[in-house]
Amino acid sequence: MENTAGLFFYLVPLIVFAPLAGMLINMFLGPKLGEKGVGLVASLASGTAFLTAVLQAISLGQHPEGAVVRLADWIHIGQLAVDWAFRVDTLSVTMMLVVSGVGTLIHIYAIGYMHEDVRFKNDLPRYPRFFVFLNFFIIAMLTLVSGNSYMMLFVGWEGVGLASFLLIGFWYDMDTLGRPSLANANAAKKAFITNRVGDFGFLMAAFMMFWKFGSTDFDLVFAKVAEVAAHEPWVILWITIFFLVGVAGKSAQIPLYIWLPDAMAGPTPVSALIHAATMVTAGVYLITRSYPIYSLSHDAQYIVATVGAVTGLFAATIAVGQYDLKKVLAYSTISQLGFMVAGVGMGAYVAGMFHLMTHAFFKALLFLSAGSVILGMERGHHHLPHGDHHEVFDPGDMRNMGGLRKTMPVTFWLYIIGTLALMGLPPFAGFFSKDEILLDASLHFPHVYWILTAAAFLTAFYMGRQIWMVFFGEARHAAAAHAEESPLVMTAPLMVLAALSIFGGFLNFPGLHQFGGWLAHTLGEVETPEFSLVVAGVSTLLALAAIGLSWWLYGRNPLQVGQIDPLKKPLGLLFTGMENKWFVDEGYQLVVIQPYKALAKFLAQTVDWDFWHEWFHDSVIAKGFVGFTRFLADPIDLGLIDRVSYWLSDLVSASSAALGKLQNGFVRSYALSIVVGVVAILGYLLLNAK
Amino acid sequence: MIPVSYYLALSAILFTTGMFGVLIRRNALVVFMSIELMLNAANLSLVAFSRLYQTFHGQIFVFFIMAVAAAEVAVGLALIVTIFRSKQSIDLDQMNSLKG
Numbered sequence: 001m002e003n004t005a006g007l008f009f010y011l012v013p014l015i016v017f018a019p020l021a022g023m024l025i026n027m028f029l030g031p032k033l034g035e036k037g038v039g040l041v042a043s044l045a046s047g048t049a050f051l052t053a054v055l056q057a058i059s060l061g062q063h064p065e066g067a068v069v070r071l072a073d074w075i076h077i078g079q080l081a082v083d084w085a086f087r088v089d090t091l092s093v094t095m096m097l098v099v100s101g102v103g104t105l106i107h108i109y110a111i112g113y114m115h116e117d118v119r120f121k122n123d124l125p126r127y128p129r130f131f132v133f134l135n136f137f138i139i140a141m142l143t144l145v146s147g148n149s150y151m152m153l154f155v156g157w158e159g160v161g162l163a164s165f166l167l168i169g170f171w172y173d174m175d176t177l178g179r180p181s182l183a184n185a186n187a188a189k190k191a192f193i194t195n196r197v198g199d200f201g202f203l204m205a206a207f208m209m210f211w212k213f214g215s216t217d218f219d220l221v222f223a224k225v226a227e228v229a230a231h232e233p234w235v236i237l238w239i240t241i242f243f244l245v246g247v248a249g250k251s252a253q254i255p256l257y258i259w260l261p262d263a264m265a266g267p268t269p270v271s272a273l274i275h276a277a278t279m280v281t282a283g284v285y286l287i288t289r290s291y292p293i294y295s296l297s298h299d300a301q302y303i304v305a306t307v308g309a310v311t312g313l314f315a316a317t318i319a320v321g322q323y324d325l326k327k328v329l330a331y332s333t334i335s336q337l338g339f340m341v342a343g344v345g346m347g348a349y350v351a352g353m354f355h356l357m358t359h360a361f362f363k364a365l366l367f368l369s370a371g372s373v374i375l376g377m378e379r380g381h382h383h384l385p386h387g388d389h390h391e392v393f394d395p396g397d398m399r400n401m402g403g404l405r406k407t408m409p410v411t412f413w414l415y416i417i418g419t420l421a422l423m424g425l426p427p428f429a430g431f432f433s434k435d436e437i438l439l440d441a442s443l444h445f446p447h448v449y450w451i452l453t454a455a456a457f458l459t460a461f462y463m464g465r466q467i468w469m470v471f472f473g474e475a476r477h478a479a480a481a482h483a484e485e486s487p488l489v490m491t492a493p494l495m496v497l498a499a500l501s502i503f504g505g506f507l508n509f510p511g512l513h514q515f516g517g518w519l520a521h522t523l524g525e526v527e528t529p530e531f532s533l534v535v536a537g538v539s540t541l542l543a544l545a546a547i548g549l550s551w552w553l554y555g556r557n558p559l560q561v562g563q564i565d566p567l568k569k570p571l572g573l574l575f576t577g578m579e580n581k582w583f584v585d586e587g588y589q590l591v592v593i594q595p596y597k598a599l600a601k602f603l604a605q606t607v608d609w610d611f612w613h614e615w616f617h618d619s620v621i622a623k624g625f626v627g628f629t630r631f632l633a634d635p636i637d638l639g640l641i642d643r644v645s646y647w648l649s650d651l652v653s654a655s656s657a658a659l660g661k662l663q664n665g666f667v668r669s670y671a672l673s674i675v676v677g678v679v680a681i682l683g684y685l686l687l688n689a690k
Numbered sequence: 691m692i693p694v695s696y697y698l699a700l701s702a703i704l705f706t707t708g709m710f711g712v713l714i715r716r717n718a719l720v721v722f723m724s725i726e727l728m729l730n731a732a733n734l735s736l737v738a739f740s741r742l743y744q745t746f747h748g749q750i751f752v753f754f755i756m757a758v759a760a761a762e763v764a765v766g767l768a769l770i771v772t773i774f775r776s777k778q779s780i781d782l783d784q785m786n787s788l789k790g
Contacts, residue, residue: 664786675709
């Protein structure tokens with residue numbers, strides 16, 4: 001019995017290779033398969049990965065200690081040995097299930113969504129490419145969560161970054177409204193470059209790890225971590241700080257969160273899958289995976305928890321002032337990621353992972369429902385008389401919506417479920433997971449608790465505002481009045497997600513802590529704080545109060561066409577700040593980008609061109625060379641070498657002229673010289689004879 | 691017996707006479723005769739030493755010199771005759787066309 005169950009461990013490479021097969025098939029045969037074929041292949045590939053993950057979970061039920069499945073050697077240089085190995089334990093399998101499960105649902109949804117999207121944008125051949133990218137994302141994300149070392153994790157980490165870039169810029173030649181523009185391409189670039197900054201942090205941490213631990217394998221690093229912490233605590237602190245930089249990039253925390261709202265330029269399934277449910281949670285996974293390191297440094301925990309909490313509140317305030325349906329959800333995602341990071345930062349790994357999972361369910365549901373709303377608006381816009389088509393129409397602007405509960409009832413109810421889960425009302429999934437984080441914060445980090453509670457209040461408020469603006473009142477645009485419900489291929493996956501959003505919270509029911517027990521096999525002893533009625537009651541009452549407030553502002557008197565936001569008057573400048581994202585992008589423009597561009601211009605124009613080319617090359621090198629050659633030519637060549645040779649030739653001709661006189665042709669003088677010579681020699685011999 | 695030094699003195703006188711004849715005189719024939727005189731001075735000393743050491747080597751050498759001198763005289767006189775024909779003179783100072 002236990003033998004057969006354990007066998008499934010060896011199927012684990014399928015979680016990567018099944019999507020790989022799907023990607024390759026669609027890459028080469030995509031245009032021939034047709035839309036249905038492409039969607040089917042991609043969904044089956046992702047589904048196979050999900051099935052494999054389920055089998056892993058079944059095996060883990062029998063062998064909770066997990067397994068490491070080594071597939072191939074990768075890098076073996078000196079001490080460094082990195083293998084391509086899959087790590088199967090309760091933590092990684094949880095991530096696998098979430099990624100492949102939500103991923104598969106979103107693949108199915110995308111079949112319907114992209115069918116219409118490519119038609120609205122008049123580019124049918126781009127359909128298969130979307131699924132190639134989507135499968136590629138699944139490959140990278142599953143590599144990330146299944147790797148057995150920080151290096152393998154980094155491969156996936158970069159892979160999802162690339163997938164994110166490709167998918168944000170999927171409609172790279174237009175903006176979100178379909179007009180020719182570089183806006184989407186720039187959004188993709190922004191995401192990629194911001195993530196590069198985070199990756200720098202990750203790499204620094206990995207290098208330090210190799211330097212101090214001699215390995216990047218999880219087991220080997222964790223085995224030595226206590227020893228290193230005892231001798232060199234600063235190493236632990238710096239590794240955790242550098243990892244936090246990576247987390248801030250990938251999981252959109254302050255100060256690197258700015259890319260995520262722009263990433264909404266990608267098609268909605270991408271926003272749901274990558275920029276809400278899975279990829280952005282990679283940072284949370286990273287911290288959870290590194291729990292032996294983080295647990296050893298209270299400073300690191302304090303910093304991470306504070307960064308998460310501040311991000312949670314900050315992003316929530318921005319979400320209040322947004323008018324774009326997806327932008328609100330984007331800032332909500334940043335805010336919820338702040339909750340998770342704060343949770344795992346405090347050492348509440350189970351709560352953080354739990355919130356990651358429930359958030360994946362309800363935020364994917366919300367995003368996909370938002371996609372359904374936007375497509376419904378597009379359809380409504382399409383039915384209008386042709387004269388109206390030339391105006392610029394933004395189907396994602398909430399000020400154009402209103403009254404959609406009547407035209408899109410299925411989407412409405414799904415959206416309501418997702419919203420209630422996000423608000424954290426019992427018995428929806430978000431209530432349980434958010435409550436656990438708040439509970440832990442109230443016990444260990446009171447300041448984090450207060451910040452997060454405020455963020456939770458704002459969460460309920462901005463979601464209430466959204467619901468009233470989108471689904472209630474009267475249609476503020478003709479397109480909203482003619483909006484149409486989405487097909488079953490899109491709503492069916494949403495229903496599954498809705499069910500998970502309702503019941504997902506029971507996975508870690510207070511008192512039972514099934515999920516905590518499951519993760520405890522990997523994370524060791526986990527703390528299970530007692531359920532606190534005070535914390536849960538306060539957050540529930542605050543959420544209800546926020547809903548009431550939002551009704552009072554937006555539900556009682558529905559927004560009219562052209563009316564300014566009712567919050568604008570009482571809050572004044574504060575609301576202007578929220579509306580404009582606290583001018584953070586402008587601040588980055590001023591503080592980072594413009595100085596950077598000025599620096600680049602200075603380096604290019606002044607240093608490279610003026611100094612190096614103009615001055616150094618022309619003045620120093622060229623003139624120096626000319627001077628040196630002149631020195632060689634004039635004093636050395638003409639002055640010395642030539643003069644020596646002239647002198648030699650003069651010497652020869654002078655001496656030859658002198659000697660030539662001896663040969664006068666008179667025989668008697670020759671004879672005389674012989675006589676003189678003989679007399680001289682004989683005289684010498686005679687004088688020296690004695 | 692007359693000591694060898696006498697012969698050598700005579701030989702030196704003869705050689706010096708010939709040498710000055712060669713150096714001083716401009717007539718080719720006289721120079722020629724002076725050369726013969728120097729040759730014979732050398733011959734005289736050879737014969738004198740031959741007699742002193744009671745060997746024949748010196749005398750044999752003298753015979754060779756006389757033979758060579760005879761040949762030399764034949765060639766030299768022929769040259770002088772030819773020069774005279776072309777220059778109408780046997781003055782050595784006028785024969786300088788080979789100078790450098």
